[in-house]
Amino acid sequence: MKLIVAIIQDEDASKLLDKLSENGFYSTRLATSGGFLRAGNTTILIGVEDEKVEDVCSIIEKNCKSRKQITPVQTPMLGAMDVFSSVYPIEVNVGGATVFVLDVEKFRKY
Numbered sequence: 001m002k003l004i005v006a007i008i009q010d011e012d013a014s015k016l017l018d019k020l021s022e023n024g025f026y027s028t029r030l031a032t033s034g035g036f037l038r039a040g041n042t043t044i045l046i047g048v049e050d051e052k053v054e055d056v057c058s059i060i061e062k063n064c065k066s067r068k069q070i071t072p073v074q075t076p077m078l079g080a081m082d083v084f085s086s087v088y089p090i091e092v093n094v095g096g097a098t099v100f101v102l103d104v105e106k107f108r109k110y
């Protein structure tokens with residue numbers, strides 16, 4: 001058995017959960033935040049049999065879009081007397097999904 005951990009954008013979460021459920025997969029949705037943008041994203045946990053991993057990955061790929069996001073970045077600038085800091089916007093391409101597939105040692109439901 002495998003545990004698929006998929007970090008996706010909030011906008012894609014509901015559609016992806018619907019598609020997983022329609023295809024008979026169980027999932028858990030967690031509200032998370034990215035370490036770089038510090039903005040909300042969604043992490044989905046899906047426990048599946050090994051032979052179903054590719055089916056799940058293809059559902060994730062079809063339902064999660066990559067988008068560009070503008071984020072402010074602060075850089076320190078050393079002036080002659082003082083330390084100033086400048087904030088400027090940068091554009092980052094946030095992926096449709098970042099997916100980890102982990103081995104599951106035990107799976108029990110009580």
Ligand code: 2BA
Nearest residue numbers: 007033034035036037038039041092093094095096097098
């Ligand atoms: P964030 O950490 O908020 O990152 C958002 C986007 O910012 C990333 O998109 C990437 O394009 C850019 N980015 C992240 N760290 C960067 C850095 N140190 N320098 C320059 N640009 C940077 P994605 O790569 O598609 O990642 C989307 C979200 O997936 C991330 O949100 C994070 O929550 C998660 N993630 C991605 N890779 C991860 C990893 N190796 N481990 C854990 N979480 C990961």
